[in-house]
Amino acid sequence: MNIILLGPPGAGKGTQAQRLVERFGMRQLSTGDMLRAAVKAQTAVGLQAKAVMERGELVSDEIVSALIGEELDAMGPSVGAIFDGYPRTAAQAESLDGILAARGRQLDHVIELGVDEDALVERITGRYTCATCGKGYHDTFEQPKVAGVCDKCGGTEFKRRPDDNEATVRTRMAEYRAKTAPILPLYEARDLVKQIDGMAPMDDVTGKIAAIIKG
Ligand code: AMP
Numbered sequence: 001m002n003i004i005l006l007g008p009p010g011a012g013k014g015t016q017a018q019r020l021v022e023r024f025g026m027r028q029l030s031t032g033d034m035l036r037a038a039v040k041a042q043t044a045v046g047l048q049a050k051a052v053m054e055r056g057e058l059v060s061d062e063i064v065s066a067l068i069g070e071e072l073d074a075m076g077p078s079v080g081a082i083f084d085g086y087p088r089t090a091a092q093a094e095s096l097d098g099i100l101a102a103r104g105r106q107l108d109h110v111i112e113l114g115v116d117e118d119a120l121v122e123r124i125t126g127r128y129t130c131a132t133c134g135k136g137y138h139d140t141f142e143q144p145k146v147a148g149v150c151d152k153c154g155g156t157e158f159k160r161r162p163d164d165n166e167a168t169v170r171t172r173m174a175e176y177r178a179k180t181a182p183i184l185p186l187y188e189a190r191d192l193v194k195q196i197d198g199m200a201p202m203d204d205v206t207g208k209i210a211a212i213i214k215g
Contacts, residue, residue, distance in 0.1 A: 001026065001080035001213060002105050004087070004096075006184065007113030008176040009169060010120040010127075011198045012205060015136055016113070017084040019206045024213060026080035029071050031064045031088075036161075038067075053163055056171030058088060058179060065095040072103055081105070088180045093187075109212055110187040113198030113205070117173060124169050131157035 001024075005013040017028040035053060038046030045067070049059045068086055075081070087093040100106055126139035132155030137144060144151050150158075163172070187193050196208045 001108050002083070002100060003081070003108055003213065004083040004110045004187075005085075005113065005209075006110055006180070007198055008115060008117065008120060008180075009172045010124040011113040011115045012202065013084045013113060015202060016206060016209055017082045018134075020082050020209065020213070023206075023210060024080065026082050027075050028082050028084055029068060029086065030084040031059075031067055031086040032084075034067045034071065035059060035064075054168065056163055056168035056175065058175055061089055061091040061095065064088075065092055065099065068096070069099050072099065072105075077104065087183060088175075090179075090183050090186065093183045107187075107192060109194055110184075110192045111209055111212060112184060112193055112195045114195055115198040119199065120173065121166055121169055124164050125166055127164060128158050128160045130155045131159045 005017055007013055014028075014030060014032075017030065020026050021028050035046070035049045039050045039053065040046070045063055049063065052059050064086055068083070072081065083096070087096050096107075122140070123138070126141070127136060128138070129136050130150040130153060133150060133153040135150055135152040136142070137158070148156055148158075150156070163169075184193060194212050196205060198205060200208075
């Protein structure tokens, strides 16, 4: 099973991908996470990507497609893939077809999380994660049960993404509208797209995606 989660920043792709990993033993392939790891490790890719990401613009197609290919090669052939934040351009969508075909995989579903853009800025600028285990929280919608202590691992350090500020979020949304939304019709023509209301409660969204995966 190979699925793409598509939707603007803040639509819940990362959260849903993590839940599918837990539920189905699939693997999350998030180019955003891969790039953040590269920036942290100060690799050549990281050094190239850092400023672009801080502006909220898109990193080059070649870089992200190479990352995806490497990550797929590191997985067992029978492990399902959830693409989160990739592809983001028509060129990446085309590359993905070749990358999958070369590995005997094919795309099963493209799940589009529909969201109200006005709500996204609040969703994104309030979000933060546990620095130890990565569990996600939100200033307004989901605080830890004990202030300052992670519910999942007991960690006390939390972090925010540097690109989760309002100005950068607006650029990221503009990038989504201009470059990513136009790839949907390509997948619609192949009858792969399933639309889900990404503003529904998180558990409902997970249930709907799970139902699509189970067929
Ligand atoms: P994300 O975590 O998916 O929101 O990605 C964070 C940032 O990483 C984006 O704003 C881009 O700068 C970069 N990025 C992540 N995935 C891609 C991609 N598929 N193509 C180009 N840039 C990407």
